[in-house]
Amino acid sequence: MSNFSFEELGISGELVEALHKLGYRNPSKVQQQVIPKALENSDIIVKAQTGSGKTASFGIPLCETVDIEERSPQALILTPTRELCVQVKEEISNIGRLKKVKAVAVFGKQPFSDQARDLKQRTHVVVGTPGRTLDHIDRGTIVLDKVKYFIIDEADEMLNMGFIDQVEQVMKKLPKDRVTMLFSATISEQIDVLCRKYMKDPIKIEINPERITTERIKHVCYKVGYDYKFNLLKDILITENVDSSIIFCSTKENVDEVSEKLKAQGFPCSKLHGGMMQAERLEVINSFKRGYFRLLVATDVAARGIDVQDVTHIINYDIPMEKESYVHRIGRTGRAGKQGKAITFVNSFDNRFLLQIEEYLGFSISKEEMPSKDLVFNMKKAFLEKLNSKPVLKKDKSSELNKQIYKIYINAGKKKKIRPGDIVGAILNIEGISSDDIGIIDIQDGFSYIDILNGKGNTVLEGLNTSNIKGKAVKAQRAKK
Numbered sequence: 061m062s063n064f065s066f067e068e069l070g071i072s073g074e075l076v077e078a079l080h081k082l083g084y085r086n087p088s089k090v091q092q093q094v095i096p097k098a099l100e101n102s103d104i105i106v107k108a109q110t111g112s113g114k115t116a117s118f119g120i121p122l123c124e125t126v127d128i129e130e131r132s133p134q135a136l137i138l139t140p141t142r143e144l145c146v147q148v149k150e151e152i153s154n155i156g157r158l159k160k161v162k163a164v165a166v167f168g169k170q171p172f173s174d175q176a177r178d179l180k181q182r183t184h185v186v187v188g189t190p191g192r193t194l195d196h197i198d199r200g201t202i203v204l205d206k207v208k209y210f211i212i213d214e215a216d217e218m219l220n221m222g223f224i225d226q227v228e229q230v231m232k233k234l235p236k237d238r239v240t241m242l243f244s245a246t247i248s249e250q251i252d253v254l255c256r257k258y259m260k261d262p263i264k265i266e267i268n269p270e271r272i273t274t275e276r277i278k279h280v281c282y283k284v285g286y287d288y289k290f291n292l293l294k295d296i297l298i299t300e301n302v303d304s305s306i307i308f309c310s311t312k313e314n315v316d317e318v319s320e321k322l323k324a325q326g327f328p329c330s331k332l333h334g335g336m337m338q339a340e341r342l343e344v345i346n347s348f349k350r351g352y353f354r355l356l357v358a359t360d361v362a363a364r365g366i367d368v369q370d371v372t373h374i375i376n377y378d379i380p381m382e383k384e385s386y387v388h389r390i391g392r393t394g395r396a397g398k399q400g401k402a403i404t405f406v407n408s409f410d411n412r413f414l415l416q417i418e419e420y421l422g423f424s425i426s427k428e429e430m431p432s433k434d435l436v437f438n439m440k441k442a443f444l445e446k447l448n449s450k451p452v453l454k455k456d457k458s459s460e461l462n463k464q465i466y467k468i469y470i471n472a473g474k475k476k477k478i479r480p481g482d483i484v485g486a487i488l489n490i491e492g493i494s495s496d497d498i499g500i501i502d503i504q505d506g507f508s509y510i511d512i513l514n515g516k517g518n519t520v521l522e523g524l525n526t527s528n529i530k531g532k533a534v535k536a537q538r539a540k541k
């Protein structure tokens with residue numbers, strides 16, 4: 061972070077206010093470099109890792125430039141995983157909350173019709189996974205005519221997951237006159253080809269990954285035979301007095317096995333892998349983000365993009381077979397100026413993977429001795445007490461922002477033919493309220509939500525309960541969500 065301010069980058073007041081409420085005082089390095097170029101409408105290729113603040117580096121210029129009155133999407137963002145899709149959508153909604161920017165997330169294994177209904181309302185930014193986004197485009201529920209910004213997030217992961225053809229199909233359908241930004245931790249030949257084909261004189265920005273990976277993260281490894289791995293894991297959790305950790309395994313079967321064994325031996329934990337139901341995956345990530353539990357056993361689905369504060373330890377129970385995965389996994393710790401530790405278990409077959417990782421990192425990972433039985437014994441009590449104590453919940457980043465927003469629920473929606481204009485009209489009739497006080501309006505079938513800003517929530521609530529919308533009385537109450 062630097063002493064630069066967001067104002068100096070030309071960001072308008074209502075976005076700066078939201079950023080400050082989110083705790084973003086100064087732009088991060090990637091933001092300092094990307095925001096001015098994005099505001100000049102240049103195509104950009106950014107080599108940066110998660111944790112660098114890259115979501116806001118495209119989120120801020122998008123929110124800055126969207127025309128709020130326009131109903132069709134003006135920006136389309138593709139992400140490789142559903143979890144990241146939801147996270148990016150939330151980040152953009154937070155940044156643009158006071159400007160009333162509406163972002164919608166579209167991803168698979170969720171009812172298409174719910175997303176189509178959301179997209180029918182005024183939508184400024186769509187964040188989607190490639191397959192579902194393509195589906196919406198083909199069925200006409202996402203209209204691309206007005207898209208001025210197209211962003212590919214985690215492009216290398218798109219490639220790994222085999223999505224690059226779908227990304228290309230989407231690109232072919234976009235208006236030619238647009239800005240394209242591509243973010244990737246690594247830029248492979250295939251990504252380079254895609255950029256040359258679909259981007260106009262892109263500016264290349266590189267945020268040095270070494271600084272992120274060595275300054276704040278201590279890297280160690282343990283030589284351990286396959287049969288002793290689980291015992292070592294238990295010992296390490298204790299001797300490191302782990303606060304919060306992601307334990308990475310290479311397959312979902314290993315995740316199931318390790319998490320079951322941990323639980324059976326009194327180490328409360330949760331698990332995350334691609335074989336779980338979508339709703340359950342989102343629930344686990346959200347609970348981990350808030351700090352409801354300390355240990356998450358996961359496959360690489362958790363390695364990319366997911367932003368969890370204060371993960372103190374990354375444990376590679378199974379060494380990643382691709383050197384890039386190591387960097388993505390450890391990117392979950394040592395974030396936002398905090399220190400972190402990356403611990404990797406290596407058996408005799410894993411040596412070549414370790415060498416590849418070390419070569420890629422440009423330094424060797426120090427080999428640790430197994431913790432002694434005495435040390436484990438002496439530290440066990442303190443660790444188990446911590447593990448079983450009620451964790452201090454982490455603050456929800458948007459809580460400050462939400463304090464300023466009063467969400468109202470009304471018992472009328474699409475079925476009563478209510479439109480946003482009807483709600484705005486009714487609210488503007490209330491004395492002392494102007495259009496600046498009305499935030500995002502979300503109309504569902506049987507009900508609607510309205511964000512009220514500037515401390516006018518109670519006034520609007522009373523006003524709505526004593527007036528009517530489209531000639532009908534409605535019941536308004538403060539929303540619970």
Ligand code: AMP
Pocket residue numbers: 083084085086087088091109110111112113114115116365367396457
């Ligand atoms: P990302 O690289 O987009 O996953 O962001 C990493 C973390 O940094 C997220 O928790 C962001 O909310 C946070 N963040 C992004 N920009 C800033 C900033 N300028 N100041 C402080 N935190 C930030």
